[in-house]
Amino acid sequence: MRCWSPADSEIRLCGHGLLCCGAAWAAQDQAVSQLEMNGLRAAFHAEGDRFWIGLPTIGCAACPVPHWVKEFFPVPPWRAAEVGDHDGYLVLEWPEGFDLHSLPIPAYALRRRTARALIVTCRASPQSLADVQLRYFAPQHGVPEDTATGSAMRVLASYWMNRDLNDQLLAQQCSHYGGELYSRVRGELTWVGGRVLPAMVGDTHVS
Template sequence: MQWSSQSCRAHVFAAPGLEGTTAKVYCLDDMLEPDEMQRLASMEEEPATCFITPQEPHVFNIRCFNTTQEIRLCGHGLLASARVVLEQTGSSSVTFQTCSDSVKARYDTKNDSIEIAFAPLHSASVSPPKWLKECFSTLPLQVAQAGPTDGYWVMQWPQGTLQNLQVDAEKLSMNTQRALIATEAATDDIYDYYFRYFAPQHGVIEDKATGSAQRVLISYWSEILNQCNVKARQYSKEGAELLGRVEDQDVWISGNVDIER
């Protein structure tokens, strides 16, 4: 296996008219101390800075940080890292060991793209919490939770609401440790659904492009739409396009990844 220390910047989830987001990727021989990785991530000022080291053939350790803390599971950082590692090693598939999960990555020859697989994270409907009126300009239609107490809220709004939805990030962070995935059914023929992502409790007031949210949304919308393949637009200021599908026991996430050398 070929491996050399290097660093590069990647643009992820961009599409015509949509900027997507960015990540800095460091390929290293040995993993740095967490304090040093956090220091570098703060200096880079990227939505994600990823550090990769080889563990064994086709298996790599990866740690991802934003400017203030470690990201347990960073979808766009993993996609960017997968592109770098697959190109450098000449492999068709690799596995990343994150601080919380094992993530498969592979080159999809059919669609000429990179994709990563997560175990699905299903959501369950719950009663709306009392603080909704404090946080949102419009109330959602449906409310669900996914993951542990610091996992996700999945809230579905009426069509045509999401783009102009006002979210009070300070009050949201005061009332819950869960990140908010706000979503609605698409109103065009290009996408299946739209979403926005807010995690002020974790240093992200509103994210540009959130691959990890797709881990929840692919399962959520596949059941509603009764289809395995989905296409989503993230309604951040920058905008992003994300693809996903359900295959066997995994949810696969992909999108455009361009490396800036």
């Protein structure tokens, strides 16, 4: 499968898209155990009302918080990590219970500073049912903010396990519409799961 951003840029890895595609096939009683996007294969299975994709576990490397971050966020994060190559991800962590909703969406000027998508995160407050919270920004790639980001959850599964959290997480994505994501690290595979609600059902005919 292939996915595009609203700015018509192809998305290298869209976990949300993979999850929804697998759920759509399952709804048609199709036996699907693997999905593929841009050469990356993902395992797939349904479990009750949740659907799961299994992606290769990815590593995170701690790094200093970049000096330019203060240009975009008035309250600075206290930790950072890089994931992947120069256009991979930059994880920024705020203290436990920090209100991620209060962070502004970075301007398109971010592309002058980094090609990495930003994953901002914190441990959830003790009163929350979630373990962690997150938001995802990639204006350089045509996505000012994503609603629910499976690829970011894959990254955070490794990041938070390195920070002494469980190998199973429930995350709240603090976007405008909100999202609830699950993860399980199982050796070489990181499973990302969630519920899928169909928005439209129809048939497409190509002549």
